[in-house]
Amino acid sequence: MNSIISGTGSYLPPISMSNDDIAKLVTTSDEWIYERTGIKRRHIAKEDTTVSMAVKAAKAAIEDANISAEDLDLIIVGTISADELLPSTACRVQASLGASKAVAFDVNAACSGFLFAMSIANAYIKSNTCKHALIIGVETLSKITDWTDRGTCVLFGDGGGAAILSASQDKGIIQINQGSDGRGGDKLYCLSRSNENPYTSTDKGLGYITMDGPSIFKFAIKQVPKVINNLINDNNLNIDDISLFVLHQANLRILNTISKRLDIPMDKIPANMDECGNTSAASVPILLDHLNKSGKLKSGDLIIVAGFGAGLTWGGALLYWH
Numbered sequence: 001m002n003s004i005i006s007g008t009g010s011y012l013p014p015i016s017m018s019n020d021d022i023a024k025l026v027t028t029s030d031e032w033i034y035e036r037t038g039i040k041r042r043h044i045a046k047e048d049t050t051v052s053m054a055v056k057a058a059k060a061a062i063e064d065a066n067i068s069a070e071d072l073d074l075i076i077v078g079t080i081s082a083d084e085l086l087p088s089t090a091c092r093v094q095a096s097l098g099a100s101k102a103v104a105f106d107v108n109a110a111c112s113g114f115l116f117a118m119s120i121a122n123a124y125i126k127s128n129t130c131k132h133a134l135i136i137g138v139e140t141l142s143k144i145t146d147w148t149d150r151g152t153c154v155l156f157g158d159g160g161g162a163a164i165l166s167a168s169q170d171k172g173i174i175q176i177n178q179g180s181d182g183r184g185g186d187k188l189y190c191l192s193r194s195n196e197n198p199y200t201s202t203d204k205g206l207g208y209i210t211m212d213g214p215s216i217f218k219f220a221i222k223q224v225p226k227v228i229n230n231l232i233n234d235n236n237l238n239i240d241d242i243s244l245f246v247l248h249q250a251n252l253r254i255l256n257t258i259s260k261r262l263d264i265p266m267d268k269i270p271a272n273m274d275e276c277g278n279t280s281a282a283s284v285p286i287l288l289d290h291l292n293k294s295g296k297l298k299s300g301d302l303i304i305v306a307g308f309g310a311g312l313t314w315g316g317a318l319l320y321w322h
Contacts (some may be wrong), residue, residue, distance in 0.1 A: 003125045004172030004322040006132075007067070007164040009060025010289035011053050012043040012178020012276065019154070026150040030289035033154045034274075035137035042157030042277030044142045050083045051092040053160035054138040054172075057285070058093055064072045065164035067132055069097040074124055074133040075104040078113020078281035079309075080190070081140045082106065097165065110188070111248050111309025112178075113137055113281030114161070118305075118317060119176045121165045133165040139283035145191050146208035155251075156209065157277030163287025171320040177230055179223075187215045197308070220250065220308050221257045227306050227316035228262060235318060239264055241302055243321075246291065249273035249283040270296065280309065 017072040018041050019030035034040055045053065054077060062069060075097075077090040084092075090104035114137035121133035138160035147153045165173075191207030224247065232238060245268055247255060252273060259266050272287050279286060284307050291297045299321060306316035 001126060001146060001167045002170060003122045003165045004091055004168040004170055004171040005163050005319070006166040006322060007061045007063070008162065008285065008292045009057045009062070009064060009067025010159065010286040011056035011060070013045045013048045013053070014161045015044045015046055016041045017044045022154055023113040025147055026153060028154060032309070034083065036253070037155060038271065038273055039277050040274045041152065043159055045140050047169045050079060050081055050089055050138055050140045050159070051096070053140070054089060054093050054136045054160065054162070055096045057138065057160035057162040058134055060096060060289070061134065061162035061164050065132070065166065069099040070101065070211070071132050071192045072097070072099040072102040073308060074119040074121055074128040075099060075136070076120055076133065077100045077106045077136045077138060078109060078117045079106060080108055080110050080280060081137050081144055089138070098230060098243060099134070104210065109143070109309060109313045110311055111250065111280045111283065112307045112311070112313040112315045113309070114284045115305065115307045115315030115317060116178065116313070118165065119178055119315065122173050123174060125165060125167045131167045131305040134162060136160060136162045137283070137285045139280040139282050141209070141280055144207070149208070151213060152209050152211055155278045159276060159282045159286055161280045161282045163285055163288060165281055170322060173317055173319045175234060176230055176315065176317045177227055178229070178315040179313070183310045184215070184219065185310070186254050187212045187219070187312065188310040198205050217251070217254060219312055220254045223308055224258055224306055225261050227314055228304055231304055231316055231318040242268065242304055243268045243301035244291070244297065244303045245288055246303060247278060248309070249287060250278045271299040279315055283307070308317050
C-alpha cells in the first residue's frame, strides 16, 4: 500500500505585518530586512490560536480530499508553539473536527515538524493500520518571539498548513529521509518553564526564540542539498526529473544558495516567504497548499519536499503528486 497526498489546506491570520511596521519597533528598514531575508510581510495572530489555525487548515484539507472528519484514522500536529502543555494540539483539533476514531498526538521537530509528521503517517499507512491521516504544521511564533531582538523578530510569522495522506495503489510517497544532530541544539532554541517546586525556584522568566543565525545558515545550505542528493541518487534520478523542490521557507538567501549548489533553476524552487515569513513547521504545508490551489502542481509531477530546523533536525520526501 502506498501513501498519497489526497488534499491540502492552509490558513493565515488576517493581520499582515509589513517590514515598515517592524521598523517602528526596532532599528531596521524594509530594505535591510528584504535584502537579507527575502521577507516583505508576515501574518500575525490576534484572535487566532495555534488550535484555531490548525482546525481551519485541517477543514480545508479534508474538503480538498473529499472525505469527512469521521474518515480520519490519525491526526499528527507538528508545532513548537502549542497553546497548552497538555493536552496535545492534535487532541484539541480532533475534538473540534469531530474526528472520533482518530489517534491524535503532536511531534516537536521545529521547522522539520511537518516532514516528521509525514514520515510517521506514511509508516502507519504502509503498515495497513491507517487509511486516512491528517498531518498539520502550525505555529503561533509571534508569542515566543522577542519583539526587541532585530535578529529574530524580522523573520517569523504565524499560520497553519495541513495535508491528508491516504492509502492508495497509485504512486505516491517513494522515500523519506530524516536526521537529527542534538549537538547543534544550542544554535536555535527557546526555553520552557524552569523548575519551580517546594525545593527550588529557578524561574528564568519567559523564554523567547534564540538563534545563532550564521550557524543555522551554514547548517541549512549543507544539509538540504545532501538530503536532496540522497533522494535523487537512491532512486537513480537526476535534478531534471524533479518538477518542483518545495523547501522550508526560512530565508531566500538559503534557497538561492541551494539553487546554485545543485544547479536547480530558481523557477523550480517556489517561495512565498515574502508574504508569510518563516512559519516553522507550517511553512512547507502552507506552500504546498498554495501551489496546489494555484494549479502549479500537476498530477504525476515528481517533487521533493524538504525542511530543516532546531534540534538540529532535517527531513526530505520524494513523492509523486496525485
